[in-house]
Amino acid sequence: MKVVISDIARxxxxxxxxxxxxxxxxKGISEQKRQAILKIARDMGYFDQREIKKTENQKIKFVIMNKQGNVVGDTPFxxxxxxxxEMECSTLGYELVISHTTLALNEEPMDTIRPEMADGLLLLGTELEKADLDAFRDIGVPLVILDTVFNAQDFDFVAINNRDSAYxxxxxxxxKGHRDIGIINSTFQINNFRERKxxxxxxxxxxxxxxxxxxEALVEPTLEGSYQDMKIYLESMVADNRPLPSAFFAVNDNIAIGAMKAIKEIQSSNQVTxxxxxxxxLAEFCSPPLTTVKVDKVYLxxxxxxxxxxKITTEDxxxxxxxxGTTIVERESIQIKKD
Structure with a gap:
């Protein structure tokens, strides 16, 4: 019979x-107690079964879940x-299997994901909503949800601190002296964008x-879409004789870069932060180079x-x-507000 941590604890x-x-x-345990627990674990064969498991073909399945395909895609992020x-799986001796799937009406995602074929599941939650998580309860293998986090949910989440970073x-x-600051948001909302707002x-x-x-300008979250939608927004501001904010926060770089092009065309005589x-x-090479929040995607x-x-090895x-956390990379797109 397999020995688990709860058996050792009892x-x-x-x-x-x-x-x-x-x-x-x-930390948090005396050396005497640690050694006593380790002896019990050895006597029960816990470490023997872990060594056996290491010799087996261990797999992690990374599930890329697309609901609409509006944000998740073949992007640098x-x-x-x-x-x-891939780097961490290789370092720790796990085979990585990448699976693409969708959440559609009347479709059971577990039929395509087949979590039982892996030791654990990584789920890309970028486009998921809280209600979507119900499909992943009681799947029978350890699960970590990546790139989103929801309150009051009994799952493991690893994500960016979106709220503090935007702040x-x-x-x-x-x-820099800006007091009238707008936001360029996405017409397709995900939890990360809501947190940033x-x-x-x-x-x-x-x-x-x-x-x-x-x-607040609402634009499609692509370079071309944000450019076109931002032009429409700016033209309506001009038509209504409404003043343009001196600065904008865009909820991602694609949106910022597309919107920047539109702003330069409509407001060429006055640079807007x-x-x-x-x-x-691309943030470093657009004109002007974009000030942005740097996310260490590899570390994430x-x-x-x-x-x-x-979770796999300790039955945690x-x-x-x-x-x-993130860092701010300051480039020329942020300017001191001049009176």
């Missing part, structure tokens, strides 16, 4: 968390994310500024794999939400 008279700390050499996942870059615009609004509120609904989010390669992928393997039934 034998040792401690909690499963204490056993996990002892096995993984974490997701390419780097996958590279990080920080908006605060940088405020420090919340960070934007919190920064505005904390600095005693006001956000006006008419200074614009910042983005993600730091895709690697951390998700590490958490999943921790706890749930964590890991939010990765």
């Amino acid at each position: 034998q040792a008279g401690v909690s499963s968390g204490t056993v996990s700390n002892a096995i993984n050499n974490r 997701f390419s780097e994310l996958i590279r990080g996942i 920080q870059i908006v605060e940088k615009m405020i420090a 919340q960070g934007f609004l919190q920064a505005i509120q904390d600095h005693d500024l006001i956000h006006y609904e008419e200074t 614009i910042v983005g989010f993600d730091d895709i390669p 992928g690697r951390q998700a794999v590490r958490r999943l393997i921790e 039934t706890n749930h964590i939400k890991m939010l990765l």
Whole structure:
């Protein structure tokens, strides 16, 4: 019979968390107690079965879930994310299997995902909503959801700290003297974009500024789509004789770069500050180069794999939400506000 952490915990008279700390050499436990727990684990054959498992063909399945295909795609962001996942799987001795699937009406995603064929499942949650998570309860293998996080949900999440990151870059615009700051948002909403808008609004509120609904432009989240939609938005502002904000926060770089082109055409005599989010390669080479939030996509992928393997190897039934910090890359698109 397979020995699990709870079996060792019962034998040792401690909690499963204490056993996990002892096995993984974490802090919070005395050396005497650690050695006592490790002896019980050895006597029960726990480490023997782990060695046997290491010799088997261990697999992690990475499921790329597309609902609409409006955000997830063949982009530098997701390419780097996958590279990080591949690197960590290779380092830790796991085979990576990548699966693409969709969530459609009257379709059971587990029929195509087949989680039982892997030791654990990584799920790209970028386009998922909270209700979509119901399909992934009780799937029978460890699961980590990547690139989104929802409140009050018993899953493991590894994601970007979208809210704080947006707050920080908006605060940088405020420090440059901007008081009238708009937001360029996506017509197709995902949880990450909602979190970034919340960070934007919190920064505005904390600095005693006001956000006006008419200074939120809604655009398609592609380079061409954001360019066309931003032109329409700007032309309507001009037609209605409404002043343009001196700065805009865009919820991702594709949107920022497309919108920047439209702003240059409509407002060529007066440069408007614009910042983005993600730091895709094109951000450095557009005109002007884009100030943006840098996300370490490779690290994000690697951390998700590490958490999943921790769940696989220790039978850890706890749930964590890991939010990765970001850095701001300042380039020429952010300007000091002149009176």
